[in-house]
Amino acid sequence: MTTKDIVLIALFAALTAALGVIPQITLPMGVPITAQSMGVMLAGAFLGAKRGGLAIILFLALLAVGLPLLAGGRGGLGVFFGASGGFLIGFPVGAFMIGYLFDRYAGRPPLFPSILFMLLGGVGVVYLFGVPWLAVIAELSVWQALAASAAFLPGDVIKAVLASLILREVRKAIPNL
Amino acid sequence: MLDLYSEGNSRLHTMKPGWKILGLAISGSLLFAVDNILFSIAFLAVTLALFAAAGLPLRRAWAQIRPVIWIFVLIMIAQALFNSWWVGLFVIIRFAVLLMLAGLLTLTTRSSEMIDGIEAGLRPLSRLGLRTRGISLAISLTLRFIPVLASVVREVREAQYARGLERNILALTIPAIVRTLKMSEDISDAIDARGF
Known part of the structure; x- marks a missing residue:
């Protein structure tokens, strides 16, 4: 791993943290969406499986040691025990998955496959961890937990589209990334 | 450094972060292993006593669970519908104790100490090529x-x-x-x- 790799990993870990500063948008039904989980999608898409996953692990490590990096200034080990703890654990795996899909795709994927990859990793994989966790901690069935999480789905789809647009525009600005 | 640390010099503040993390891990496992509401309530009392021992006012303990209050409400409603409100209360107490304990660790430990702890813990792994x-x-x-x-x-x-x-x-x-x-x-x- 070169110095450049380490700098990029640190940069995307910090980017995920900084995305928490962007004010959250509240959907009509009152569900908040934060820009933060876009950091997961962007890390995977820009850095690939290994570096993308490591960037998000680094973000979680700093969160765990007590830095208030989650949107709304939350942090510390408590956030991992909270209702969204499983989603946090799923973040690096999701970033890895997105990176893996982008790595496997020959050349640069157009917008539609790019959105699909972001959804598979950033929503599919992340929910795979988050929903059972929520079910265990709240003593609900997996289906009830899934229904409770479904309110966040429209926001997640919007984020996958935004992350794909960001990826395309940034690559236009810096082609040799 | 910007962190959630709260200044103090109690035993909890000066204890090595490794012991506090171990304590948290054991408490978490116990809470889920002992499936008994009286045990969880006793644990809640111990946790609040620990906050007092660390010189932290009880509103700091409350602040740990305030952000998830609406989730508690949802759990209570779901459990009351599908199981019983008794189960809901049990789940919420256990959940609250975990959040308070984890918050206590964060409040009494500087981030820099935790990072030093991570680096010290990783050092032996450098022989394996890390x-x-x-x-x-x-x-x-x-x-x-x-x-x-x-x-x-x-x-x-x-x-x-x-x-x-x-x-x-x-x-x-x-x-x-x-x-x-x-x-x-x-x-x-x-x-x-x-x-x-």
Whole structure:
């Protein structure tokens, strides 16, 4: 791993943290969406499986040691025990998955496959961890937990589209990334 | 460093972070292993006593669970519908104790101590080929990047405000990411030039 790799990993870990500063948008039904989980999608898409996953692990490590990096200034080990703890654990795996899909795709994927990859990793994989966790901690069935999480789905789809647009525009600005 | 640490010099503050993490892990396992509401209530009392022992007012304990109150309400409703309100109460108490204990660890431990702990814990692994120096570099770079990025985002937002685009998330994130990626090139060159 070169110095450049380490700098990029640190940069995307910090980017995920900084995305928490962007004010959250509240959907009509009152569900908040934060820009933060876009950091997961962007890390995977820009850095690939290994570096993308490591960037998000680094973000979680700093969160765990007590830095208030989650949107709304939350942090510390408590956030991992909270209702969204499983989603946090799923973040690096999701970033890895997105990176893996982008790595496997020959050349640069157009917008539609790019959105699909972001959804598979950033929503599919992340929910795979988050929903059972929520079910265990709240003593609900997996289906009830899934229904409770479904309110966040429209926001997640919007984020996958935004992350794909960001990826395309940034690559236009810096082609040799 | 910006963290959630609360100044103090109680036994909990001076204890090594490793012991506190171990204590938290054991407490968490016990709470789920002993499936008994009386045990959870006793644990809640012990937790509140620990807050007092650390010289933290009880409202700091309350602050740990306040952000998830609406989730507690949801759990209570779901459990009352599908099981019984008794189960709901049990789940909520157990959940609250865990959040308070984890919060107590965060409030009584500096982030820098925790990071030192991680680095010390990883050191033996360097014999297995893990580049612990790289991990230390990544941690310190991230800590340096966070305020830089936050200020880049703020600057871009001000620039886009002048154009009436301050609510446009693409107009905020794209320039911010392009700027920081260009910066990263110079930073890695600078680190290499210093012979890392």
